[in-house]
Amino acid sequence: MKRAGFTTTWLPILLLLPQLSIIAIFFYWPAAHALHSSFYLQDPFGFGSTFVGLDNYSDLLGNTEYRRIAWFTVIFTVLVTFLSLSLALLLAVKADKVIRGARSYRTLLMWVYAVAPPVAGFIGLIMFNQSWGPLTRLIESFGHEFLLGVNYNDTAFAMVLVSVWKQVPVNFIFFLSGLQSIPKSVREAALIDNPSASGRFWDVIFPLLAPTGFFLLIINITYALFDTFGVVDTLVKGEPGNNPMTLVYKVYVDGFRGNDLGGSSAQSVVLMVLVLALTVFQFRLVERRIHYT
Amino acid sequence: MAQVSLNNIRKVYPNGVEAVTPSSFHIQDGEFVVLVGPSGCGKSTLLRMIAGLEDITDGTLKIGEREVNDTDPAHRDIAMVFQNYALYPHMTVRKNIAYGLKNRKTPADEIARKVAEASALLNLDEYLDRKPSQLSGGQRQRVAMGRAIVRDPALFLFDEPLSNLDAKLRNQMRIEIKALQRRLGVTSIYVTHDQVEAMTMADRIIVMNAGKIEQIGTPEEVYHRPASTFVASFMGAPPMNLLSAQARDGSVHYGDTVVTGCNGTEGQVTLGIRPEDILPDDNGPLAIHVDIIEELGAHRLLHGSIGDDRLTMHVGKDTPVSTGPVSVSVKPGAASLFHHQTGQRL
Numbered sequence: 001m002k003r004a005g006f007t008t009t010w011l012p013i014l015l016l017l018p019q020l021s022i023i024a025i026f027f028y029w030p031a032a033h034a035l036h037s038s039f040y041l042q043d044p045f046g047f048g049s050t051f052v053g054l055d056n057y058s059d060l061l062g063n064t065e066y067r068r069i070a071w072f073t074v075i076f077t078v079l080v081t082f083l084s085l086s087l088a089l090l091l092a093v094k095a096d097k098v099i100r101g102a103r104s105y106r107t108l109l110m111w112v113y114a115v116a117p118p119v120a121g122f123i124g125l126i127m128f129n130q131s132w133g134p135l136t137r138l139i140e141s142f143g144h145e146f147l148l149g150v151n152y153n154d155t156a157f158a159m160v161l162v163s164v165w166k167q168v169p170v171n172f173i174f175f176l177s178g179l180q181s182i183p184k185s186v187r188e189a190a191l192i193d194n195p196s197a198s199g200r201f202w203d204v205i206f207p208l209l210a211p212t213g214f215f216l217l218i219i220n221i222t223y224a225l226f227d228t229f230g231v232v233d234t235l236v237k238g239e240p241g242n243n244p245m246t247l248v249y250k251v252y253v254d255g256f257r258g259n260d261l262g263g264s265s266a267q268s269v270v271l272m273v274l275v276l277a278l279t280v281f282q283f284r285l286v287e288r289r290i291h292y293t
Numbered sequence: 294m295a296q297v298s299l300n301n302i303r304k305v306y307p308n309g310v311e312a313v314t315p316s317s318f319h320i321q322d323g324e325f326v327v328l329v330g331p332s333g334c335g336k337s338t339l340l341r342m343i344a345g346l347e348d349i350t351d352g353t354l355k356i357g358e359r360e361v362n363d364t365d366p367a368h369r370d371i372a373m374v375f376q377n378y379a380l381y382p383h384m385t386v387r388k389n390i391a392y393g394l395k396n397r398k399t400p401a402d403e404i405a406r407k408v409a410e411a412s413a414l415l416n417l418d419e420y421l422d423r424k425p426s427q428l429s430g431g432q433r434q435r436v437a438m439g440r441a442i443v444r445d446p447a448l449f450l451f452d453e454p455l456s457n458l459d460a461k462l463r464n465q466m467r468i469e470i471k472a473l474q475r476r477l478g479v480t481s482i483y484v485t486h487d488q489v490e491a492m493t494m495a496d497r498i499i500v501m502n503a504g505k506i507e508q509i510g511t512p513e514e515v516y517h518r519p520a521s522t523f524v525a526s527f528m529g530a531p532p533m534n535l536l537s538a539q540a541r542d543g544s545v546h547y548g549d550t551v552v553t554g555c556n557g558t559e560g561q562v563t564l565g566i567r568p569e570d571i572l573p574d575d576n577g578p579l580a581i582h583v584d585i586i587e588e589l590g591a592h593r594l595l596h597g598s599i600g601d602d603r604l605t606m607h608v609g610k611d612t613p614v615s616t617g618p619v620s621v622s623v624k625p626g627a628a629s630l631f632h633h634q635t636g637q638r639l
Contacts, residue, residue: 185379188346188366193393193440195367203392207383 031272037265044259056266066250066267073225073247076160080224084164085216088171089209093201095172096179106176113169117227121234124162149236149243156244159235163228171216178212179205210290218282225275247271295357295370295447295480296322297343302352304338304504312338314504315352320497323478325471329491330501331527337452339501340484344373344450356448367396372441373450377457378433380425380440386412387421390439397444411439414473431462438470442477449474449481455490467493488528492516500524516567519629522636525565531594531605534571537633538564545630548600550578553628558639563631568594568607570627577622581606586614595619 006012038056040049060066091109098105115123127135128148139146146154182205190204229248236243240253247267255264297320304313313335320326328336341347343354345366354362361369372393380389387408394404412418415435425433434454441449454470455463471494474481485491491498492512500507500515500523508520519525525533538547540558545551552564571581581604583597593614595606606621608614630639 183377183379185375185377186381188344189373189375189379189381189440191346192344192366192371192373194396195365196396199396204381210383 034265034268034272037261038269040262042259042261049262052262056262057270059263060266060270069245069250070247072156072244076156076163076228076244076246077221077224079160080163080167080228081217081220083160084167084171084220085213087164088168088216089175089213091168091172092175092179093205095176109172110169112166113173115166117166117230118234120162120166121231124158124231124235125237128158149239149241152242152244155235159228159232159244162231162235163224166231167220167223171220174212174216175209178209182208214282214286214290217286218279221278222275225271296320296355297448297480297482298355299339299343300353300355302339302342302354303350304335304342304347305350312504313342316506317352318499318506318509320480320482323480325474325481325483325494325496326499327483327485327491327495327497328499328501329485329488329527330507332486334501335504336484336486336501340450340452340482343448343482344371345369370447371450372444372446372448373452374434374437374441374454376453378425378437380433380436382425385422385424386417386428386436386439389425389436390443393440393444407443407445408439411443414442415439430458431466434458434466438473442473442479446479449479451481451483451485453485454483455485456487463490470494488530492528498528500527502527518638519565520638522563522565522631525629525631529567531568531607533565533567533629534602534604535631536564536566536599536602536604538562540630545628547579552579552623553625555630555639558630561633562639563633563636565629565631566623567627568605570624571604571606571621572624573606573608573612573619574622575620577620579621579623581619581621583614583616583619586616 037049039051039053041052041055042049095102095106095109112120125148127133128146129136130148133146133148136146136148148155148158186204186208187200190200194200194203225246226248228246229252232245232249233252236245240249245253248271251264251267251271254260254267258264298318300317301315302313302317303311303315305311316339318326328339330336338347342349343356345361345364349362353360356369356371381392384392390408390411391404394407399407408421412421415438417432417435417439420428420432420436425436428436437454451470455466458466467490470483483490483494492515495512497509497511498515499509500520502523508515508524510518510520515524515528519528519533522535526535536547538545538552538561540546540555540560540562543556544554545562545564547564552566555562579599581595581597581599583595585596587594587596590610592610593608593612595608595614597604597606597619631637632639
């Protein structure tokens with residue numbers, strides 16, 4: 001195949017410049033700044049800073065609260081990613097089979113996509129309202145008094161539920177279009193080759209959905225780690241106290257509530273390294289097992 | 294191996310379209326039947342109903358002695374080869390071929406043996422560990438065949454399996470499929486829109502048009518004694534010449550010329566003559582004005598007009614030809630007569 005090329009060097013650079021400058025201004029520069037601050041102890045009132053070397057990092061490692069939040073973040077991310085992917089896949093497989101009224105059915109399932117995370121969190125607040133929230137009432141009927149913002153596990157449950165609810169439609173759209181791009185004749189061939197519907201799903205449909213699934217896995221982990229900030233913030237009403245929170249929320253709380261910019265920066269750097277490692281791991285290990293058509 | 298019988302099989306889609314009108318036929322054990330017709334004639338729908346991929350609206354379908362109307366495709370003891378091969382893109386050739394066996398609880402050593410047999414038969418040995426995307430069209434077609442034959446089914450179904458191949462490969466695969474079917478002796482139903490495939494491969498041809506069976510017969514019968522003007526013009530390239538003629542006093546007249554004899558028919562008829570049954574003859578009764586000569590190497594096609602009708606004739610490469618008027622005669626006994634309105638053979 002012939003490759004098209006540029007005859008001059010300045011044109012491709014010019015074309016890349018807008019994207020590069022956005023990345024530089026909004027990622028590289030702040031990241032460098034965070035890395036720099038993480039080695040300093042900032043005065044809470046802005047009167048200079050002291051170089052402390054790796055103290056901010058060693059403080060983090062020794063901090064039991066930080067470890068607890070890190071552990072919660074891991075569980076939260078795994079739960080949100082797994083539940084939103086599997087629920088979306090289930091809905092997509094079912095919706096794919098619907099013929100009559102398929103459009104309205106799909107539109108209804110996709111609607112939540114348009115809801116912003118803080119709004120989703122606010123809806124969660126209403127649903128779990130202490131005195132009249134319908135979900136609080138529902139859980140009460142099972143004999144449990146649901147205390148959002150007071151009981152650690154209850155709050156964690158609400159966070160996972162709202163985050164999953166918010167993310168399912170996105171995954172649903174992708175899975176559905178992935179399912180619809182599987183050739184009809186391949187499904188029919190499987191129908192003749194395999195009498196079991198679940199066997200056909202796991203042997204033929206699921207592997208062919210894997211590229212979509214891998215893409216969604218990355219998107220969902222990123223979502224659970226970072227984009228759920230709005231959900232967490234609304235559900236704990238900005239007063240984390242003893243409530244569960246994610247690492248990203250902790251960065252915000254320490255940096256902007258606690259005025260510990262150095263420690264907060266160190267946490268950001270740790271997060272960056274974590275995401276980097278995760279990305280490398282995903283592409284090296286998971287992607288190799290995926291078949292792209 | 295089994296007989297297949299269709300008894301008044303009918304297909305009506307939910308939107309009310311009747312894709313297949315009640316159709317019946319019986320296929321003998323080991324027979325190679327080709328369903329042929331223009332696109333949208335219902336031939337694929339009929340095949341898909343036999344496969345179980347499409348519900349049967351009315352009628353009964355039997356494979357062997359068993360009525361299979363409500364049996365799901367995997368339990369009908371059939372194997373199908375699809376137009377676009379429908380290979381599983383994420384599985385190697387070996388896994389593609391073995392997949393149907395694996396799901397039928399076949400022991401691993403038997404699967405290995407059958408896959409080896411099929412791959413030897415189809416020259417796929419060196420490709421067994423490749424993915425379908427690394428194969429050419431013809432090789433994919435062979436894998437699809439392999440997937441069908443390892444199953445050792447009672448019935449093979451082919452849905453236009455050669456239409457995605459180029460002309461040369463198509464001719465080669467046509468012979469391979471036919472030879473393979475002969476060798477294995479499995480009852481087969483083959484759907485195609487290509488009348489050459491139908492003529493060359495079939496033991497019996499079923500010609501369909503607009504959801505209806507027009508004719509069932511051997512290739513010779515369908516070619517030489519077409520049941521209707523539709524079959525006459527669909528089978529054969531170039532198609533049969535159809536002329537409007539008059540039958541009176543026991544013979545058929547075209548204009549003032551007696552073309553052929555007939556008995557019991559009077560009035561207007563449609564006269565059908567195959568292009569190769571029109572013979573150049575200096576003393577012939579008909580005069581054709583030839584305006585186009587198609588050179589095909591082994592033979593030539595002369596296109597011309599006679600009166601207001603267009604006509605094609607087929608002459609050998611050694612016959613001298615030129616444009617302009619040519620005298621011809623019709624090979625005795627070769628003409629077909631059809632009802633001028635219904636198009637049915639008289």
